[in-house]
Amino acid sequence: MLRGYARWVVRASAKGVTTDASGTHGGSDGRDHTAYAEFMARHHDLIIIGTGSGNSLITPELEGLDIAIVEEGTFGGTCLNVGCIPTKMLVLPADRVVDAHEAERLGVTIGGDVTVDWPAIRDRIFTDRIDLIAAGGEDYRRGQNFVTVYAVRARFVGPRRLALESGEAITADRIVVAAGSRADLLDVDGLDQADPARGVHTSDTVMRMDELPRRMAIVGGGFVACEFAHVFSALGVEVTQIQRSGALLRSEEAEISQRYTELAHGRHDLRLDTQVESATRDSATGAWTLALKGRDGATDVEVDTVLVAVGRTPNGPRLEVEAGGIEVDEDRVVIVDAQQRTTAEGVWALGDVANPWQLKHVANHEARVVAHNLAVDTGRHADADAKPVEADHRYVPHAVFGHPQVAAFGPTRAELDAAGTDHVSYTQSFGDTAYGWALEDTTGILTIHADPATGLILAAHCMGPHASTLIQPLIQAASFGQKARDVARGQYWIHPALAEVVENALLGLDLTD
Numbered sequence: 424m425l426r427g428y429a430r431w432v433v434r435a436s437a438k439g440v441t442t443d444a445s446g447t448h449g450g451s452d453g454r455d456h457t458a459y460a461e462f463m464a465r466h467h468d469l470i471i472i473g474t475g476s477g478n479s480l481i482t483p484e485l486e487g488l489d490i491a492i493v494e495e496g497t498f499g500g501t502c503l504n505v506g507c508i509p510t511k512m513l514v515l516p517a518d519r520v521v522d523a524h525e526a527e528r529l530g531v532t533i534g535g536d537v538t539v540d541w542p543a544i545r546d547r548i549f550t551d552r553i554d555l556i557a558a559g560g561e562d563y564r565r566g567q568n569f570v571t572v573y574a575v576r577a578r579f580v581g582p583r584r585l586a587l588e589s590g591e592a593i594t595a596d597r598i599v600v601a602a603g604s605r606a607d608l609l610d611v612d613g614l615d616q617a618d619p620a621r622g623v624h625t626s627d628t629v630m631r632m633d634e635l636p637r638r639m640a641i642v643g644g645g646f647v648a649c650e651f652a653h654v655f656s657a658l659g660v661e662v663t664q665i666q667r668s669g670a671l672l673r674s675e676e677a678e679i680s681q682r683y684t685e686l687a688h689g690r691h692d693l694r695l696d697t698q699v700e701s702a703t704r705d706s707a708t709g710a711w712t713l714a715l716k717g718r719d720g721a722t723d724v725e726v727d728t729v730l731v732a733v734g735r736t737p738n739g740p741r742l743e744v745e746a747g748g749i750e751v752d753e754d755r756v757v758i759v760d761a762q763q764r765t766t767a768e769g770v771w772a773l774g775d776v777a778n779p780w781q782l783k784h785v786a787n788h789e790a791r792v793v794a795h796n797l798a799v800d801t802g803r804h805a806d807a808d809a810k811p812v813e814a815d816h817r818y819v820p821h822a823v824f825g826h827p828q829v830a831a832f833g834p835t836r837a838e839l840d841a842a843g844t845d846h847v848s849y850t851q852s853f854g855d856t857a858y859g860w861a862l863e864d865t866t867g868i869l870t871i872h873a874d875p876a877t878g879l880i881l882a883a884h885c886m887g888p889h890a891s892t893l894i895q896p897l898i899q900a901a902s903f904g905q906k907a908r909d910v911a912r913g914q915y916w917i918h919p920a921l922a923e924v925v926e927n928a929l930l931g932l933d934l935t936d
């Protein structure tokens with residue numbers, strides 16, 4: 424009854440008060456209708472907050488529900504617009520530059536200097552591909568008569584009740600929070616907010632720079648910082664990477680973190696155990712002087728551009744989820760159960776806002792779980808007996824597309840030791856396999872940890888060419904409970920392919936079973 428009334432009020436008010444997705448607000452009579460609109464909420468069957476992984480929730484089974492999608496930024500979210508996809512499209516040309524420089528080692532001389540056309544690279548990524556996909560995705564949703572797109576920021580003001588920045592209010596029977604995370608900045612004057620016009624970037628803006636700077640400081644030593652340090656140093660920028668702790672990619676297997684750090688030292692200026700104390704901009708030249716404090720005492724570095732890449736914060740608190748009865752943990756991650764249900768009735772959450780991994784394949788998996796569970800909950804699942812499903816976070820892998828690539832899943836040796844987990848380990852060098860000879864590889868390694876009694880694979884940690892692909896059969900083996908020996912000897916391994924690194928590592932494990 425209330426629902427019908429709310430819908431009627433909105434239809435009636437639509438003539439005078441904005442109720443669509445345009446982001447404008449206020450009535451045609453010039454009065455502020457915010458309070459009125461907040462009281463007279465438009466009701467939907469389902470509201471999805473965030474169009475990254477949230478957009479994929481609208482499966483055919485949910486079509487026909489009255490669905491609202493709320494998005495304050497660019498349609499398609501982080502991965503498409505400013506994350507996985509454009510970064511990897513940038514890594515490829517960077518890899519090509521490194522390959523060209525390393526070709527000489529293989530007896531190939533590529534004539535002349537290797538040159539880089541930054542606008543061409545950037546426009547191939549964004550103008551020719553990403554921006555078209557984002558716009559097409561939004562048009563598609565706007566064209567579906569059962570979907571309402573609100574292109575504004577939302578915040579919770581009560582259980583399953585949102586206030587929109589436009590002044591409107593919306594409510595729903597069910598809500599999915601898929602609001603992602605955002606880049607952290609530094610607690611240093613000048614670097615406490617992104618300011619691309621003055622050369623201060625996060626990953627959100629750095630890929631769209633007008634031109635490549637001559638000198639760039641990259642603050643951080645995690646995934647984002649390492650991938651961009653590879654990209655920009657390969658493309659010819661003088662990179663200074665400033666890392667607070669003593670190694671890059673510190674959460675990786677210790678040997679990989681250490682090797683990666685040594686290799687990075689050889690490629691660009693790397694300052695470890697170092698913090699930015701202050702940042703000063705010369706208004707005449709636009710150059711930044713960063714005062715650093717670290718291992719080498721106090722030093723200054725002068726750069727044209729600063730990229731801050733020191734982690735990402737989930738967007739739950741900014742969405743004021745607690746007003747909707749949705750609890751967050753001490754890391755500000757929305758608390759969900761195995762079915763991705765939050766602590767509020769009728770509210771699910773997924774992706775960066777609700778898990779500690781902040782990875783797209785995890786968000787995608789959770790979106791599939793939520794889509795299924797919504798279909799069951801709304802009675803729309805094709806199988807009337809279908810039950811809710813749970814997310815599987817047992818073997819979450821990741822890859823860092825730096826140079827070389829790093830890929831891993833499962834605990835490190837130190838974590839296994841700390842937990843007292845019985846394990847055997849074997850490390851296979853790429854260089855000791857036939858394809859490793861072809862690659863003239865001297866740094867690639869794959870370490871596998873396995874349970875000696877059961878022969879099951881516990882973890883794998885890899886650094887080297889194609890690490891992100893190479894590790895996949897091990898993720899598969901762990902996920903399906905296949906034993907190391909069976910995987911090694913129960914199938915052919917193409918000779919002399921790089922996958923023999925995996926075969927040899929499996930055979931090297933000292934297993935009782």
Ligand SMILES: Cc1cc2nc3c(=O)[nH]c(=O)nc-3n(C[C@H](O)[C@H](O)[C@H](O)COP(=O)(O)OP(=O)(O)OC[C@H]3O[C@@H](n4cnc5c(N)ncnc54)[C@H](O)[C@@H]3O)c2cc1C
Pocket residue numbers: 472473474475476477493494495496497499500501502503505506507508510511575576577578601602603604626647738741742773774775776781782783784785786
């Ligand atoms: C530079 C970079 C590279 C990456 N590379 C990889 C990679 O190679 N592989 C990988 O697996 N992962 C990668 N990631 C991580 C990956 O992009 C994220 O894990 C993934 O995109 C998260 O998806 P999501 O759906 O949870 O959130 P998002 O895609 O961020 O979607 C959330 C959406 O919600 C919107 N929103 C937030 N708050 C509100 C609000 N209050 N009102 C309305 N709308 C709101 C946001 O505008 C956003 O569009 C990378 C991330 C970055 C930054």
Ligand SMILES: NC(=O)c1ccc[n+]([C@@H]2O[C@H](COP(=O)([O-])OP(=O)(O)OC[C@H]3O[C@@H](n4cnc5c(N)ncnc54)[C@H](O)[C@@H]3O)[C@@H](O)[C@H]2O)c1
Pocket residue numbers: 609642643644645646647648650665666667668672673697698699732733734735780781782821822823824
């Ligand atoms: N290939 C991928 O899958 C990929 C790529 C990019 C990002 N991501 C996701 O995005 C998330 C965020 O990435 P990120 O690299 O920003 O965060 P991160 O948490 O991986 O790394 C943050 C880094 O910044 C350093 N740091 C923190 N404060 C600092 C300071 N004041 N000065 C100097 N260094 C400081 C930390 O020591 C750490 O090395 C990742 O956790 C990842 O899940 C994934």
